Amino acid sequence: MAVKNFTIPSSFLNLYFGNYQSVFNGDFDWNREDFVKALSQRVGFKKERVWNLTLKSYEGYLFEAQKKFNSNKPFINPVGFRGGRNRRHGLRFCPYCLREEEYFRKEWRLTFSTACVKHKVFLLDRCPECGEPLTIQKWKPDKFHFHCWKCGFEFMNAKAEEVPKESKGIEAIRLLYEILKKGYFEFEDRVYYSIAYFKVLEHFTKVVYNWQKRNWGSIRIEEENIGVRLDKKKKRLYYDAPIKVQYILFTVITDILSSKENLEKFIVDNKLKKTELTRDFRDYPFWYKKFVDKYSDKGYAPTLREIEEAVKYLRKRGLKINWINLRKITGRFLDSRKRRDVNFFFDEKQIQG
Numbered sequence: 630m631a632v633k634n635f636t637i638p639s640s641f642l643n644l645y646f647g648n649y650q651s652v653f654n655g656d657f658d659w660n661r662e663d664f665v666k667a668l669s670q671r672v673g674f675k676k677e678r679v680w681n682l683t684l685k686s687y688e689g690y691l692f693e694a695q696k697k698f699n700s701n702k703p704f705i706n707p708v709g710f711r712g713g714r715n716r717r718h719g720l721r722f723c724p725y726c727l728r729e730e731e732y733f734r735k736e737w738r739l740t741f742s743t744a745c746v747k748h749k750v751f752l753l754d755r756c757p758e759c760g761e762p763l764t765i766q767k768w769k770p771d772k773f774h775f776h777c778w779k780c781g782f783e784f785m786n787a788k789a790e791e792v793p794k795e796s797k798g799i800e801a802i803r804l805l806y807e808i809l810k811k812g813y814f815e816f817e818d819r820v821y822y823s824i825a826y827f828k829v830l831e832h833f834t835k836v837v838y839n840w841q842k843r844n845w846g847s848i849r850i851e852e853e854n855i856g857v858r859l860d861k862k863k864k865r866l867y868y869d870a871p872i873k874v875q876y877i878l879f880t881v882i883t884d885i886l887s888s889k890e891n892l893e894k895f896i897v898d899n900k901l902k903k904t905e906l907t908r909d910f911r912d913y914p915f916w917y918k919k920f921v922d923k924y925s926d927k928g929y930a931p932t933l934r935e936i937e938e939a940v941k942y943l944r945k946r947g948l949k950i951n952w953i954n955l956r957k958i959t960g961r962f963l964d965s966r967k968r969r970d971v972n973f974f975f976d977e978k979q980i981q982g
């Protein structure tokens with residue numbers, strides 16, 4: 630057993646992690662200090678090395694550290710472990726990578742890992758034989774390679790579909806890996822922490838995917854390239870989208886965020902309001918703040934037309950039509966004493982300064 634363990638350390642790790650199902654709620658790519666310690670003692674790896682194999686190592690780079698253990702993190706595909714196996718397709722693989730070195734790469738759990746940057750194929754997120762989500766810690770005793778727990782298909786024997794050469798998606802994934810690895814990114818000749826990039830990247834999955842702000846040339850181009858359309862499911866989150874939809878989504882968003890010019894063009898072409906640019910951020914990153922804050926120039930008062938739009942928006946959402954909300958929505962300063970022209974939008978009771 631031990632010899633095999635060291636020739637295929639990953640299967641050992643996976644088998645080993647499998648024993649910890651109950652402790653880790655079934656998502657063995659996550660980790661806890663005591664577990665890492667136990668594993669490093671048992672296998673003889675340095676603690677840092679074991680740690681580095683877990684998704685927890687993305688903390689501080691991809692998302693913020695949290696004291697409370699919680700496996701719902703941005704860009705980590707949920708596996709939906711229940712009753713001894715994964716119910717969701719959160720685990721992916723490249724069969725050609727498995728043939729070269731048989732272990733499951735940590736980055737295959739990331740939502741933007743939709744294709745293999747080395748072999749330029751789409752990753753697979755299910756058993757090609759029976760369609761079952763992967764549960765690689767469920768191991769049949771007669772097997773030596775990773776296989777489907779249900780039908781026994783060995784994943785390294787799968788075929789994967791090539792990514793069309795015209796597509797920019799592989800470059801996009803490479804860029805995201807690079808930012809994650811380096812821990813910083815550059816924007817307008819300045820350097821910022823990677824986490825500040827990923828926060829905005831996540832926000833833009835909402836902007837493009839859920840709010841359907843899709844006035845952007847490369848969306849059409851990539852939809853053509855891949856032969857799939859970004860669908861119109863408003864409520865589904867980006868990590869529940871099919872893998873090719875995710876591929877297009879991240880290709881497009883990295884393109885939008887690639888320069889000041891692009892970001893500006895996207896905002897203008899889609900008539901994005903400041904609230905839409907900043908909503909849901911607890912505190913929005915500095916590089917981005919610097920950029921979007923100009924959309925709330927206090928010296929510039931909104932036109933009646935813009936206020937009309939804002940009122941429509943509030944009504945649609947069932948929100949109160951008052952000064953506070955109007956200021957929020959337009960992202961601009963509105964002086965209640967000077968803007969009597971706005972009054973007629975309000976219900977009598979709601980007129981407040």
Ligand SMILES: [Zn+2]
Nearest residue numbers: 723726745748
């Ligand atoms: Zn590969």
Ligand SMILES: [Zn+2]
Nearest residue numbers: 756759777780
């Ligand atoms: Zn199968």
